[in-house]
Amino acid sequence: MTTARTALVTGAARGIGAATALRLARDGYRVAVLDLSGQDAETTAAAIREAGGESVAVGADVSDEDAVTAAVAQVADTLGPPTVLVNNAGILRDNLLFRMSATDFDDVVRVHLRGAFLVSRAVQAYQVEARWGRVVNLSSTSALGHRGQANYAAAKAGIQGFTRTLAIELGPFGVTVNAVAPGFVETEMTRAVADRLGVPFAELVESEAKAVPVRRVGRPEDVAAAVSFFASQEAGFVSGQVLYVAGGPRA
Structure with missing residues (x-):
């Protein structure tokens, strides 16, 4: 079923994003590997192709509206309409509140939250047309509060509200939207x-x-396994949920 579908993973040059891209490729998806640097993304894309999968590397700043529009169009033209999206791109600019600059706050929110919004908005057009889709957003246990991460915690908490809202809006079109919150x-x-x-x-x-x-x-593969479930056909009745992948319960 998944062999005819294309997945787009942002921030997939390394870490959780790379592990997720590789896992989705093993699940049978064609995978677009998006990162700020197309050259860095190519490392993951090449690994997928070497393992027998189909993949393309795309360079784009997820917080840049025009860049996102062009990148998603490139994916659709190259691999086919992306109907699975994993919003993983992110950065850290940790500091205590009194030391945190406005730029550091804005940059983190811009990449994590604005980026997820822009890419989701671009991809949903293909999902709605297909009347099927999966969006998996990467949140974090830091959404519950973490010292030195006012910017990151705010962005990751925002991702959870964003996830629940998209689940309501896109559900009638056969699109589920969930979040994974790693520890x-x-x-x-x-x-x-x-x-x-x-x-x-x-x-x-x-x-x-x-x-x-x-x-x-945790290991990146732990998170990738959770994403794989949310992206699957079998998860079609699960939407608007936040799954903490943290080795224990979270409030």
Whole structure:
């Protein structure tokens, strides 16, 4: 069923996005790998093709309206109408409130929240026409509040409201919209957090794992598995939900 469908994953050059793109390719989707740098995205796209899948790399700033319009059109022309969308693109600009610049706040909200809006708006036209679609947005446990992340927490909480609203609006057209909210996951982004804190990454991972009921931190593949479910045909009666992939319960 999925072999005739195209998935678009943003922020897919590395980390959770790359793992998700690879997983969706294994699930049988043609996968468009979108990242700020098309050259970086090509690494993931090439891995998909080497494994026997169909993939194209696309470079675009998800917060740029014209760039998003052009990128989604390119995907449709190259791989076919994108009916599965994973909004994963994001950045970190952590700091305590009194040290956080307005630019750092705006940049994070712009990429995470405005980016998800722009790409979703562009893709929904193809989904509505097909009368079928899946949107999976990446939120975070930080949406519940996290010290030093007023910008990121606000953006990720906004993603949850955005998800529920799109589920209501797009449901009549056969489109489900859900969110995955990871806890601490080993990626280049979290490694950068350790560098900023001046803490060895292994030490940070060990510390985070102690606070998780299953006593380990997440891997990108853990998140990709949750996205895979939401993107599946079988998940057609699940919409407007937020799934915490965090090794334990979250309030």
